Amino acid sequence: MDAIFLQILNGLDKGGAYALIALGLTLAFGTLGVVNFAHGALFMLGAFCAVSVNKILTLQQIVLDPTQKTAWGTPLEIRTPYVESWFGDFGLFLVDYSVPVSLLVTIPFMLLVGIVMERGLIRHFYKRPHADQILVTFGLAIVLQEIIKHYFGANPIPQTAPSIVSGSANIGLWIGLGESVVYPWWRLVYFGFSALVIFAVFAFLKFTTFGMVVRAGMFNREQVSMLGINIEKRFTIVFGLAAVVAGMAGAMYTPVLPPDYHIGMDFLVLSFVVVVVGGMGSLGGAVTAGFLLGILQSFASMNEVKSIIPGIDQIIIYLVAVVVLLALPRGLMGRKGVMED
Amino acid sequence: MENIVLHVNDVHKSFAGLHALSDIDLAVREGETHAIIGPNGAGKSTLLNVCIGRLKPDSGSVVFDGVTLTGKKPYEINQLGVARVFQTPEVFPDLTALDNVMVPALAKRDGSFKMSVIKRLSREKGLRAQAEHMLEDLGMADQMQQIASEMSRGNKRRLELAMSLIQKPRLLLLDEPTAGMARHDTNATIDLLKKIKEGGMTKVIIEHDMHVVFSLADRISVLAGGRIIAQGTPDEIKNNPKVKEAYLGEEQV
Amino acid sequence: MNQGSLTKDIILFVIFAGLVIAAPVLLTPLGAGYPDLLQKFAIFGIFAIGFNILFGLTGYLSFGHAAFLGVGSYASVWMFKLLSMNVIPAVIFSVIVAGIFALLIGFITLRRSGIYFSILTLAFAQMSYNLAYSVLTPITNGETGLQVRQLAPSDRAADYVLNLRDEDLRILDQAFGVVEQGIPITNLFGIKMSGYPGFYFCAVLLIIAFGLSILIARSNFGMMLKAIKSNQNRLNYTGVNTRPYLITAFVISGMYAGLAGSLLAVTDPLAGAERMQWTASGEVVLMTILGGAGTLIGPVLGATLIKYFENIFSAINDNVLQGFYSFLPDSLNEIAVAVSGMFVGKGWHLTLGLLFMVIVVFLPGGLMQGFQLIANRFKRKKKTDSTQHSKQAAE
Numbered sequence: 002m003d004a005i006f007l008q009i010l011n012g013l014d015k016g017g018a019y020a021l022i023a024l025g026l027t028l029a030f031g032t033l034g035v036v037n038f039a040h041g042a043l044f045m046l047g048a049f050c051a052v053s054v055n056k057i058l059t060l061q062q063i064v065l066d067p068t069q070k071t072a073w074g075t076p077l078e079i080r081t082p083y084v085e086s087w088f089g090d091f092g093l094f095l096v097d098y099s100v101p102v103s104l105l106v107t108i109p110f111m112l113l114v115g116i117v118m119e120r121g122l123i124r125h126f127y128k129r130p131h132a133d134q135i136l137v138t139f140g141l142a143i144v145l146q147e148i149i150k151h152y153f154g155a156n157p158i159p160q161t162a163p164s165i166v167s168g169s170a171n172i173g174l175w176i177g178l179g180e181s182v183v184y185p186w187w188r189l190v191y192f193g194f195s196a197l198v199i200f201a202v203f204a205f206l207k208f209t210t211f212g213m214v215v216r217a218g219m220f221n222r223e224q225v226s227m228l229g230i231n232i233e234k235r236f237t238i239v240f241g242l243a244a245v246v247a248g249m250a251g252a253m254y255t256p257v258l259p260p261d262y263h264i265g266m267d268f269l270v271l272s273f274v275v276v277v278v279g280g281m282g283s284l285g286g287a288v289t290a291g292f293l294l295g296i297l298q299s300f301a302s303m304n305e306v307k308s309i310i311p312g313i314d315q316i317i318i319y320l321v322a323v324v325v326l327l328a329l330p331r332g333l334m335g336r337k338g339v340m341e342d
Numbered sequence: 343m344e345n346i347v348l349h350v351n352d353v354h355k356s357f358a359g360l361h362a363l364s365d366i367d368l369a370v371r372e373g374e375t376h377a378i379i380g381p382n383g384a385g386k387s388t389l390l391n392v393c394i395g396r397l398k399p400d401s402g403s404v405v406f407d408g409v410t411l412t413g414k415k416p417y418e419i420n421q422l423g424v425a426r427v428f429q430t431p432e433v434f435p436d437l438t439a440l441d442n443v444m445v446p447a448l449a450k451r452d453g454s455f456k457m458s459v460i461k462r463l464s465r466e467k468g469l470r471a472q473a474e475h476m477l478e479d480l481g482m483a484d485q486m487q488q489i490a491s492e493m494s495r496g497n498k499r500r501l502e503l504a505m506s507l508i509q510k511p512r513l514l515l516l517d518e519p520t521a522g523m524a525r526h527d528t529n530a531t532i533d534l535l536k537k538i539k540e541g542g543m544t545k546v547i548i549e550h551d552m553h554v555v556f557s558l559a560d561r562i563s564v565l566a567g568g569r570i571i572a573q574g575t576p577d578e579i580k581n582n583p584k585v586k587e588a589y590l591g592e593e594q595v
Numbered sequence: 596m597n598q599g600s601l602t603k604d605i606i607l608f609v610i611f612a613g614l615v616i617a618a619p620v621l622l623t624p625l626g627a628g629y630p631d632l633l634q635k636f637a638i639f640g641i642f643a644i645g646f647n648i649l650f651g652l653t654g655y656l657s658f659g660h661a662a663f664l665g666v667g668s669y670a671s672v673w674m675f676k677l678l679s680m681n682v683i684p685a686v687i688f689s690v691i692v693a694g695i696f697a698l699l700i701g702f703i704t705l706r707r708s709g710i711y712f713s714i715l716t717l718a719f720a721q722m723s724y725n726l727a728y729s730v731l732t733p734i735t736n737g738e739t740g741l742q743v744r745q746l747a748p749s750d751r752a753a754d755y756v757l758n759l760r761d762e763d764l765r766i767l768d769q770a771f772g773v774v775e776q777g778i779p780i781t782n783l784f785g786i787k788m789s790g791y792p793g794f795y796f797c798a799v800l801l802i803i804a805f806g807l808s809i810l811i812a813r814s815n816f817g818m819m820l821k822a823i824k825s826n827q828n829r830l831n832y833t834g835v836n837t838r839p840y841l842i843t844a845f846v847i848s849g850m851y852a853g854l855a856g857s858l859l860a861v862t863d864p865l866a867g868a869e870r871m872q873w874t875a876s877g878e879v880v881l882m883t884i885l886g887g888a889g890t891l892i893g894p895v896l897g898a899t900l901i902k903y904f905e906n907i908f909s910a911i912n913d914n915v916l917q918g919f920y921s922f923l924p925d926s927l928n929e930i931a932v933a934v935s936g937m938f939v940g941k942g943w944h945l946t947l948g949l950l951f952m953v954i955v956v957f958l959p960g961g962l963m964q965g966f967q968l969i970a971n972r973f974k975r976k977k978k979t980d981s982t983q984h985s986k987q988a989a990e
Contacts, residue, residue: 143877270721274718319718326714416832417833434821434825445819449835461814
């Protein structure tokens with residue numbers, strides 16, 4: 002029981018990341034009809050926004066203190082982050098909270114990236130075959146990841162969660178399952194965060210006129226265009242929104258998994274599977290499938306399961322994708338007529 | 343009694359509770375041209391899709407020459423000798439006109455699948471001559487090497503007709519063969535279809551244009567609200583009060 | 596894409612064979628006239644030709660073709676370990692195994708089309724890759740990769756249990772009393788498959804593979820595949836069961852990939868799981884579209900160009916660049932070196948990605964389409980010069 006509960010918990014944060022990437026991916030599918038293989042790269046860009054912000058915040062001022070000597074007799078170097086020397090305690094607070102603070106940079110940056118990408122590239126591929134869309138965005142993904150590799154190197158760069166949530170939560174004690182159920186605070190935060198973003202995206206699409214038009218566009222693009230609504234402009238924003246969601250997901254995920262340049266590709270393949278399992282163009286499907294597959298994956302990594310079916314943890318997600326696609330061609334919640342030409 | 347080629351028995355079909363077709367009984371005799379007419383939304387296309395295997399009826403069956411078509415795959419139905427011409431011309435846009443006709447010719451001769459990896463298509467002299475002849479017959483001698491996607495709509499339709507005719511089907515289903523055509527093209531198509539009629543091929547035509555229907559059909563079934571409201575020769579249909587009522591405000595009969 | 600005449604095809608084939616055979620001489624001025632690189636051209640040429648039979652003719656975009664490449668390599672190394680260092684059994688076995696593997700995967704993935712097919716193939720390739728790294732270690736030797744080892748002494752062969760870390764069995768070699776010293780080298784009835792003999796072995800197979808691809812493209816079967824790409828739905832209503840056609844194309848294409856994988860093992864008897872990764876699948880897609888999907892020569896051209904530039908670009912480092920820009924003043928030199936440095940050496944993949952995008956955006960038909968456009972323009976100019984009426988439609 003404890004173990005099962007723990008696995009569900011373990012699946013939640015990963016599921017959250019899958020769901021957030023898949024959400025943007027499926028939004029782009031449904032509205033723009035675009036298969037975006039560069040979506041994982043957007044997740045990676047977000048992650049490296051967090052890395053950059055952290056780097057900038059921890060830029061250090063080096064002051065030589067001639068009154069103190071090191072063991073080698075040279076003057077002691079005192080390193081203080083600039084933000085600390087400028088803002089004092091608030092500066093320290095900024096450094097500690099660099100990951101959540103980076104969202105302030107991530108959001109506008111990713112919005113810009115999304116808009117530029119849609120205007121500059123994706124737009125010209127609406128009418129092209131899906132194969133062309135896959136190919137061009139695949140090329141873009143390589144370009145983005147190589148640029149990151151050039152500037153940040155090939156090694157993963159660990160990020161730390163704010164100290165207040167750096168420990169583990171004794172969830173087991175709260176709900177009477179004993180002390181064995183311990184879960185890192187930050188992962189709980191990540192789960193909460195992804196739930197919040199998902200909720201916000203749904204609310205935005207549900208309760209604003211903008212969202213209404215977009216949903217109508219997802220349902221029948223041509224008809225909405227016929228109403229004289231400038232759907233193109235809105236779709237640009239939708240793409241920007243998808244980029245922001247992916248970017249935020251990436252930035253916040255850095256304390257869980259140290260990002261490297263190919264983190265986007267790794268997540269992309271999985272989130273594509275998530276989208277397909279959920280049903281292309283279905284927002285609810287993407288979220289459900291994201292969490293479902295995240296949890297399923299953590300169950301498959303249990304030793305008890307692995308001893309019965311060796312290697313299952315490595316392939317479970319793909320296996321589910323194959324089974325779902327063959328049994329339910331449109332995925333769990335896919336609608337008829339989306340991406341079926 | 344003449345031989346009945348296509349038998350539609352008591353077919354029902356509804357979409358989300360809406361009755362698209364109910365109690366459809368239809369018998370198409372060998373060699374005749376049977377037209378199905380009706381106002382928009384009467385269920386004409388649904389009926390055709392049921393016949394071709396694209397849609398599955400809720401109940402009832404479609405029998406072609408003693409074989410039940412219901413539940414069969416499109417290629418199986420074609421292999422039985424039923425060819426179809428689509429409402430919007432469906433051709434192979436990337437292939438030349440000649441290749442467009444070669445493909446159905448191969449399918450007719452070799453069946454639904456044949457591994458023929460080594461033999462060159464250009465050595466199929468017999469089939470090629472047939473295909474060229476067919477295109478010439480339809481007045482497309484000049485366009486044999488033209489890529490289908492570069493053709494006018496009218497030519498695409500003629501090409502599609504050639505693709506169906508090369509298979510010498512026992513039953514040809516035509517879905518609004520003159521839809522969206524100018525009067526001049528329509529007349530040319532009628533002449534063409536008359537020519538085929540002389541060949542004795544059984545045809546079912548779904549048509550909106552009364553002019554086309556009355557110049558071609560041997561018998562007519564009138565569809566309205568998913569039911570057949572009248573059946574008979576063109577003359578009988580012209581004078582049928584029910585038909586006039588159904589078409590009131592639709593079009594001048 | 597009309598049906599080329601037999602004479603034209605024969606000329607094309609002869610020219611192709613001639614170029615491949617003369618490649619060591621022809622490519623020397625370009626700095627590519629050495630066997631290791633030439634082998635790569637030939638091997639990836641075969642891979643891309645095979646991929647093109649599926650993607651170019653039917654339009655089905657597989658993102659998991661590297662799986663067959665990897666399977667081919669593993670199968671070959673196993674033949675080297677079990678039977679003989681002679682390449683013939685290895686190549687034959689690899690092609691068969693890859694074919695069976697492709698049949699299994701194709702049978703399942705071809706139930707879907709379009710983007711769903713792409714993702715299913717990707718899923719299968721990723722599964723193969725992950726399994727090769729984990730539970731299949733007894734067969735694949737995991738991260739280390741599968742290698743040939745020294746021959747087990749014949750007196751121990753009877754009760755020999757094959758161990759990936761110890762010695763190999765090589766039943767046939769033992770039976771024929773082949774003497775080995777140290778780590779063995781693959782051979783073709785005694786001719787060592789390294790250096791130029793190795794290249795010419797690959798070259799002969801490339802020529803055969805190319806000839807076969809011409810036959811396929813021009814056959815009735817090939818016409819059906821093109822019709823599938825053009826309008827699959829119509830083809831179904833034309834009485835053709837498209838599924839067996841697609842499965843056959845998929846299997847043929849998988850066998851080509853298996854052959855390529857086998858040749859990789861022939862030239863270097865080592866098989867690793869990274870060969871199955873989806874980036875490797877992406878590479879063959881790029882080769883094919885760079886040259887021109889659906890064309891005969893395009894895939895080979897694309898494979899050669901990519902492997903050539905990979906080789907050239909990867910070798911360039913900052914020193915070379917500084918030399919290249921030495922005519923510039925120092926400050927400009929530094930900038931030029933820094934900027935160019937992003938695209939060469941380790942940054943080669945960046946160039947590759949950009950190339951990918953440029954091709955898809957501006958030249959979806961690949962280089963062959965580019966040549967066609969140039970040729971057409973030239974022709975048209977000639978026609979208008981002689982004031983002949985040209986029927987050619989504007990591009």
